[in-house]
Amino acid sequence: MRPFEQFEEEVDVLEEVIGVDQYDLIVFNDEVNTFDFVIETLIDVCGHSAEQAEQCTLLIHFKGKCAVKKGTFEELAPMRNDICRRGIAAEVQ
Numbered sequence: 001m002r003p004f005e006q007f008e009e010e011v012d013v014l015e016e017v018i019g020v021d022q023y024d025l026i027v028f029n030d031e032v033n034t035f036d037f038v039i040e041t042l043i044d045v046c047g048h049s050a051e052q053a054e055q056c057t058l059l060i061h062f063k064g065k066c067a068v069k070k071g072t073f074e075e076l077a078p079m080r081n082d083i084c085r086r087g088i089a090a091e092v093q
Contacts, residue, residue, distance in 0.1 A: 024067035025076045028089040029060050038088060042068055045082045 025046070027038070035057050042053035046069050059066035069076060076092045083090040 021072060022070055023073050023076055023092050025069040025071070025079055025083075026065050026091050026093055027056070027060055027068050027083060028065045028091075029063075030089060033088055035061070037086075041083060041086050041088060045079050045086075 027042075035054075038057045038060065039050070039053040042048045042056055043050060046053075048056065048068070056066045056068045069079060073092055080090045080092050
């Protein structure tokens, strides 16, 4: 018996990739909302960790926008609506 031979197993191989349209949830910078409010919103709405929300907020501030979440349009549209209801500009692209 060769070493590791006992660990061989059969694995299924994905033969076809089924296309799933992926979109970005983009949040835009403004001069109204505080860092803390945007961070809190990303945690509440997008499920970000505190660190992830803080990093996204810094990118929003310095770059003018940030893709804060990827997903299907159906997943992201309600998040976009919730973010906009809080007075923060966001789009699904």
